[in-house]
Amino acid sequence: MNYQDRIYGTVEINEPVILALIESPCMQRMKGVEQHGHIEPYFPGIAFSRFEHSLGVFILLKKFKAPLLEQIFGLLHDVSHTVFSHVADYIYSDGSGEKQNFQDNCFKQFIEGSEIPGILKKYDIDYKDILDDSKFPLQERELPDLCADRIDYFLREPKLIDKINREEVQKFIDDLTIINDFWVFKKEKLAKKYAYLFLDINNNFWSGIESAVMFKTTSDLVKYALKAKIISKSDLFTTDDKVWDKIKSVPNKSNELMLLIDKANNRFKFISSAQKDYDLHALCKSRVVDPLFLSDKNLKRVSETDAEFFKLKEEYSKPKEYYIKFLERRIAH
Secondary structure (H helix, E strand, O other): OEEEEOOOEEEEOOOHHHHHHHOOHHHHHHHHOEOOOOOOOOOOOOOOEHHHHHHHHHHHHHHOOOOHHHHHHHHHOOOOOOOOHHHHHHOOOOOOOOOOOHHHHOHHHHHHOOOHHHHHHHOOOOHHHHOOHHHOOOOOOOOOOOOHHHHHHHHOOHHHHOOOOHHHHHHHHHHEEEEOOEEEEOOHHHHHHHHHHHHHHHHHHHOOHHHHHHHHHHHHHHHHHHHOOOOOHHHHHOOHHHHHHHHHOOOOOOHHHHHHHHHHOOOEEEEEOOOOOOOEEEEEOOOOOOOEEEEOOEEEEHHHHOHHHHHHHHHHOOOEEEEEEEEEEOOOO
């Protein structure tokens, strides 16, 4: 199978177990789950699917010769995401907007209830061997380290293309190496550039006010739809479009439902407000990476050689908190 990836180009995939997993219902569902949540009304034209990202993670791990089991985990790492991705962290009581780890918490349960164990068994692989992410340091590491997951979703981010071109993206990939199961840049200059760009995308997009509003308004809409029995909990493990179709098809929508739909679709202006006067309160995970790089055959972090980045890392590694006030409706064009 030749797969065309917009970051890594044409990639030949011939491992039978990988091909079987790609064609599985679990992975195919990811084509209908948007990476960012319900982002189109806020940042038109930048959406991409969890499927695209998951294939990208697999390709990156394969390119850097990670063990097959780690490649499998990389491919499957997001299959437990609900519709609208991290919106689930604002729906469930055991979710957390600060940590955005609901899909990690339910990964084992999801895998065990899926077709994945049976597929892996056909290739003499025990599904239990992919349940512990600590065994896969190239795919998954705690912040501020780099890992295949963070590298791929950052380089794949359309917002990044506003700032650098494809050749510069390729330079990042070419400069990476693996040392003692850590992702390391060979050049300090590229490590710093990567760190500052990642921080910029985080502050102005992933944990920015628009994303916070999107997470909260979409979760409020989904919670209403669940309570009103417009959708069921099982619908959350289908696709974004299927859930939206059920909500939009409700006849004689109440004023409350119409207002929730309009807010989720960014039809109201909003501003950051004071704690005493707000309509919406949201906590949002903030992501800062502090890449390792080679310096005279030693490993150093960007924060060790860049005092300004050290300060920024301390400031922005904490979750962001927003108090938001809705204003008038946007004028339709």
